[in-house]
Amino acid sequence: MRAESAVRRDRLRAPGELLQVGPDNPAASNGALREANRLLEQHDYDRAGPILTRLVKDNPKDPEPLASLAVCVAAGRRQFATAEKLARHARNLDPQRGCGWFALGYVNLLGSRIDKGYSYLEEGRRRDPQDPRLRWGLEVYDERRPGVIADLARDNPVNRILATARRVVTDRRVVVATAVYAVYQTVFTFVRLA
Numbered sequence: 001m002r003a004e005s006a007v008r009r010d011r012l013r014a015p016g017e018l019l020q021v022g023p024d025n026p027a028a029s030n031g032a033l034r035e036a037n038r039l040l041e042q043h044d045y046d047r048a049g050p051i052l053t054r055l056v057k058d059n060p061k062d063p064e065p066l067a068s069l070a071v072c073v074a075a076g077r078r079q080f081a082t083a084e085k086l087a088r089h090a091r092n093l094d095p096q097r098g099c100g101w102f103a104l105g106y107v108n109l110l111g112s113r114i115d116k117g118y119s120y121l122e123e124g125r126r127r128d129p130q131d132p133r134l135r136w137g138l139e140v141y142d143e144r145r146p147g148v149i150a151d152l153a154r155d156n157p158v159n160r161i162l163a164t165a166r167r168v169v170t171d172r173r174v175v176v177a178t179a180v181y182a183v184y185q186t187v188f189t190f191v192r193l194a
Contacts, residue, residue, distance in 0.1 A: 015065055022133065028065050032051055033051075033052075033064055033068065034080050036051040036052050036065070036068055039051070040068065040071060040075070043076075045076025048068075048107075049072050049073075049076065052065050052069040052072055056069055061093060063090040063091070063093040063094045063097055063099050066093065066097050066103075067087060067090040067091075067102060068103070070084070070086035070090060070103040071083070071103055073086060074106065074107040074110045074111070075110060084108070087100060087104040087106075088100075088105055091104055095127065096127050096128060097127075097128055097131070098125070098127065098128035098131030098133060099122055100124075101120050101121065101124020101127065102120075102131065102134055102137060104117075104124075105117045105118070105119075108120060108163075109137075118138070121137045122138065125138060137190045147162075147163065148162035148163055149162065156176070
């Protein structure tokens with residue numbers, strides 16, 4: 001029951017309020033970062049920006065404040081190129097942590113590059129499955145993404161089946177595995193016929 005209410009509370013957040021400042025956030029131990037993220041969730045970018053800038057200057061090797069600064073720049077100033085550079089830097093500092101991947105996904109979602117944002121969120125979830133921001137970001141993406149057949153409702157069985165097929169077919173791992181298998185079959189057939 002308690003887990004259900006936590007999930008329900010997360011689902012009530014507006015799309016775009018993807019930062020989580022609860023105890024399940026990996027950055028929850030940093031009080032200044034938690035305060036800045038709270039300000040970001042309240043859309044108070046003017047107050048959050050200086051806090052995040054100071055945190056980045058104090059500890060340039062920590063990807064968490066850098067990722068939050070990327071979100072602040074994208075959401076507050078609408079400077080998507082700068083925000084993407086910050087998010088890439090956060091991701092490069094520690095590619096196994098979800099914060100940089102989340103920031104890249106969020107910046108791209110804000111900049112209307114939906115599929116690119118989704119792929120960053122998915123890669124982040126694959127690398128850091130414990131980060132709740134990535135799960136929530138993917139749920140928001142799935143809620144906002146139109147159905148495969150736009151004239152049908154998203155929950156129509158045909159759209160649901162096609163959406164599952166689209167997720168499988170567009171998954172980079174599936175595409176690579178299919179290409180490798182096709183090359184293998186071609187070489188095997190060529191050698192057998194020769």
